[in-house]
Amino acid sequence: MSNHAIQVENLSKAYRIGLKEEIPDTFMGAATGWLKAPLRNLRRLRRLNTFAENAGQNGDAKDQLPEKNGNSCEPASDTIWALRDVSFEVQPGEVVGIIGRNGAGKSTLLKILSRITDPTSGRAVINGRVSSLLEVGTGFHPELTGRENIYMNGTILGMTKREIDRKFDEIVDFSGVEKFLDTPTKRYSSGMTVRLAFSVAAHLEPEILIIDEVLAVGDQEFQNKCLGKMNEVAHSGRTVLFVSHNMAAVEGLCMKAIHLSGGQLSHIGETHDVIAGYLQHGLTIASEIDLSDHPRRVRGMQSVLKSVSISLGDGSSVNQIPLGSDIRFDVVVDPPRPIRYARLAIRLFNSVGLRVTTCHNEYQHPEPIAIAGKTTLRCIMRNCRLAPGAYTVNLQFDDHRVALDKIDSCAGLEIIPTDIYGTSRVLPTHAAIVFPEVEWSVRAGGMGERLAASFKAC
Amino acid sequence: MFIDFRELYQYRDLFRFLVWRSIKTRYAQSVIGIGWAVIQPVFSMIVFTIIFGNLAKISSDGVPYAVFTLTALVPWTYFSNSLSESAGSLVNNTSMISKVYFPRLVLPLSAVIAKLLDFFIAMLLVFGLMAYFRIAPTWNVVFLPLLVVLMMSAAAGLGAWLTALAIQYRDVKHAMGFVVQLLMYAAPVVYPASLIPDRYRLVYALNPMVGVIEGFRAALLGSRAMPWDLIGVGAASAVVLLLSGLMYFRSRERLFADVA
Ligand SMILES: Nc1ncnc2c1ncn2[C@@H]1O[C@H](COP(=O)(O)OP(=O)(O)OP(=O)(O)O)[C@@H](O)[C@H]1O
Numbered sequence A: 001m002s003n004h005a006i007q008v009e010n011l012s013k014a015y016r017i018g019l020k021e022e023i024p025d026t027f028m029g030a031a032t033g034w035l036k037a038p039l040r041n042l043r044r045l046r047r048l049n050t051f052a053e054n055a056g057q058n059g060d061a062k063d064q065l066p067e068k069n070g071n072s073c074e075p076a077s078d079t080i081w082a083l084r085d086v087s088f089e090v091q092p093g094e095v096v097g098i099i100g101r102n103g104a105g106k107s108t109l110l111k112i113l114s115r116i117t118d119p120t121s122g123r124a125v126i127n128g129r130v131s132s133l134l135e136v137g138t139g140f141h142p143e144l145t146g147r148e149n150i151y152m153n154g155t156i157l158g159m160t161k162r163e164i165d166r167k168f169d170e171i172v173d174f175s176g177v178e179k180f181l182d183t184p185t186k187r188y189s190s191g192m193t194v195r196l197a198f199s200v201a202a203h204l205e206p207e208i209l210i211i212d213e214v215l216a217v218g219d220q221e222f223q224n225k226c227l228g229k230m231n232e233v234a235h236s237g238r239t240v241l242f243v244s245h246n247m248a249a250v251e252g253l254c255m256k257a258i259h260l261s262g263g264q265l266s267h268i269g270e271t272h273d274v275i276a277g278y279l280q281h282g283l284t285i286a287s288e289i290d291l292s293d294h295p296r297r298v299r300g301m302q303s304v305l306k307s308v309s310i311s312l313g314d315g316s317s318v319n320q321i322p323l324g325s326d327i328r329f330d331v332v333v334d335p336p337r338p339i340r341y342a343r344l345a346i347r348l349f350n351s352v353g354l355r356v357t358t359c360h361n362e363y364q365h366p367e368p369i370a371i372a373g374k375t376t377l378r379c380i381m382r383n384c385r386l387a388p389g390a391y392t393v394n395l396q397f398d399d400h401r402v403a404l405d406k407i408d409s410c411a412g413l414e415i416i417p418t419d420i421y422g423t424s425r426v427l428p429t430h431a432a433i434v435f436p437e438v439e440w441s442v443r444a445g446g447m448g449e450r451l452a453a454s455f456k457a458c
Numbered sequence B: 001m002f003i004d005f006r007e008l009y010q011y012r013d014l015f016r017f018l019v020w021r022s023i024k025t026r027y028a029q030s031v032i033g034i035g036w037a038v039i040q041p042v043f044s045m046i047v048f049t050i051i052f053g054n055l056a057k058i059s060s061d062g063v064p065y066a067v068f069t070l071t072a073l074v075p076w077t078y079f080s081n082s083l084s085e086s087a088g089s090l091v092n093n094t095s096m097i098s099k100v101y102f103p104r105l106v107l108p109l110s111a112v113i114a115k116l117l118d119f120f121i122a123m124l125l126v127f128g129l130m131a132y133f134r135i136a137p138t139w140n141v142v143f144l145p146l147l148v149v150l151m152m153s154a155a156a157g158l159g160a161w162l163t164a165l166a167i168q169y170r171d172v173k174h175a176m177g178f179v180v181q182l183l184m185y186a187a188p189v190v191y192p193a194s195l196i197p198d199r200y201r202l203v204y205a206l207n208p209m210v211g212v213i214e215g216f217r218a219a220l221l222g223s224r225a226m227p228w229d230l231i232g233v234g235a236a237s238a239v240v241l242l243l244s245g246l247m248y249f250r251s252r253e254r255l256f257a258d259v260a
C-alpha cells in the first residue's frame, strides 16, 4: 500500500464551454433562429456534461479513460482541457504550493481533490480526512446572525456541531467580531463577514487541508493574522495544498511547489526553483527580444519600445549571469515624434515579485536625453550584486512626464552564484536580496580603541 | 447500495442546520412571520368555498365545503411548496455546490423536511375548523402518520427528479409555478374523488396525493371509509417515484458542480 497523503495519476478534466452564438443578419434569419433557439439550447445544455457521462459509463473514475485511443469524445472547438495528464504525489506533512497563471487549472485540481467534481480521466487517491476551503463563507446566510452562521458554515465545511461548540470561543476570539455575534450578518461590513468566515475555516482540523486563493481578503492586519495561522497549520504536521498568486506567501509557507500551466504540470520541486521557473515561464533569455508586438504591453500604451537585449558588460550573451558581473541592457526605442526628455526605466523584480532595483536615466545620466527616430539606449549595471535567482524585467519609456510605453515582464534574467567573497563557501542565496561588497576586520579591545584606530587610519 | 446512508448520517448536523436555516430565514424580516404558513391555505379555502362550494355547488361528500377543501389544501400546499422549494434548493445554492463537497441529497431533503413545520401549523387550523363545525375525527386518525410519510415520500421523490433536472435546465424553475397550480386540479382538492368514474379510479390514484388527500378526509371528517385502494396504489407509485428519483439524483450528482 502506498503511504502518500495524496496521489494523483494522469488526471485530466475537460470542460465544455458554450459555443459562441451566431448573429443573424436578416430578419428572417433572426426569426428562424429564434424559433430554433429551444432546440439549440437543449443541445447546448445537454452537451455541458457529455464528458463526465463518458467517464461515468466506465464505472469508477479509477478505470482510466485513455483519450489517446480515440474512444472518448472527439475534440470539439468548445472543449477545454482544464487539466491534462497531471501526476504527482504529496507525502503526509508536506506543505505544497500550487502556482500558475489565471485559468491554469489550479482551482479545478483542488475541486477534483476535494470531490466536488469528478475527473474526466485519471484518478486521485487521498488518504486522510480532507477539508477544502475554496471560498470563505460558503453557506453564509445574510439573515442569520454571526453565531448561527458560524454553525452553518462550520457544518458545511464538515465539522460536527460538537466540534464547533468546543472551538466556538476560539473562533469568535480570532474573528474579533464578538460584539456583533447576535447581529444578522447582513448588517456586517464585508470585511467583518470575511473575518468571521475565515475564522471558522481556520479552526478546521483535517489531516489534509486544501486551500484556494482565499487569503487575499480582509485588511492588512487580518491578512497577517491569517498568514500566521497558516504558518501554524503548516508546522503542525498537517498536509496542506495551497493555491496562491502571492509568491511571497508561497515561498514562506511551502517547502514544495507545483507549477501548472495550461492545465499541464510544468514543474514540481523545491518552492524556490518552481517559483523562479514560473516567473521565468514564457520569458526569453534570448540575446535580443522583439518588443514591437508584445502580449504583456500595458493596455493603452503605444509600441515605442522595439527590442531589448541583455548581455554581459562586454556584450557576450549568456543564459546565466554570474553574480558580480556587469549586466548590459540595450533597449531600442522608436518614438513617433522627436522627444526632448526621454526617460527609460528598467525595473528588476525578483522571484517573489519584489522590485529590487530600478535603472533610470533621469537620475543616473547627467544630461537629459533627446532622441529623434530609432535610437538604442544602453545601460550597464556594474558589478551586479543581486542575490542569485531569477529576475524579470519591466520596461517603461516616458516623454518627460507622459508615459508612452510600458511592458511588464518583458524579459528575464538569471543570476547564478559565484564565489564573490573568495571564501569557497555556499552563499545563503534564499535568505538575501543583495550581496554587497563587504569588508570584515578583527581587532582586539573595545569600541573606544577601535574608533581611535580608525581615526588614526584616516 | 445506491445511497450512502453512512455518509448522510455523518452529515446529519449539516442536515439539521439546513432545515433550521430554511425555517429561520424564510419568514425573516416579515411582520406576520410564520403566520404566512396558514394564510396561503386559508385564503385558497375562502376562494374555493365561494366559487366551488357556493356558486358551482360541487359535492363535498356531505361535510361543510370549507372544512372539506381545507383538509385537502393543507397536504396539497405542503406538497406543492416542498416541490418548488426542493427544485430550487440546488439552483439557489450553486456556490455551495461548486465550492464544497457534501452529499448533495441533503439540500432537497432538508427542503422537504423544513416544510413540515408549515404543514403542522396549518394542521392546527384544520382541527380548529373541525371543532367549529363540530366534526369529530374518526378512529382512523391513527393512520395519519402513515399518510404523512406517504406525502413526504411523494414530495421527496418528485423533488429529487425536479432538483436534478433544474440544475441543468433552468426551465424547470419557470415551469414549476404554474404546473403545480394546474396539477392541483388533478388531485381531489376542490372536488371529491367520488366524482371520478370507477373505471378511472385506480389510474387516478397513481397520483400519490389522491390517496393522501382522500385518506385525510376519511380519517378526519369521516365522510367515507378509508380509501385503501387509493392509498395502496398511491403508495406503490410513491415508492417508485422515490426510488427512481433518488437513483436519478445519484447518477446526476457528480455533474452538478460542472453544470451549475
Ligand atoms: N464549470 C466550468 N465549466 C466550464 N469551464 C470551466 C469550469 N470551471 C473551470 N473552467 C475552465 O477551466 C479552466 C481552468 O479553470 P480554473 O478555475 O481551474 O483556473 P485557475 O488556475 O484556478 O485560475 P485562477 O488563477 O484565475 O483562479 C479555465 O479555462 C476555466 O474557464
Ligand SMILES: [Mg+2]
Pocket: A106, A107, A108, A212
Ligand atoms: Mg482559481
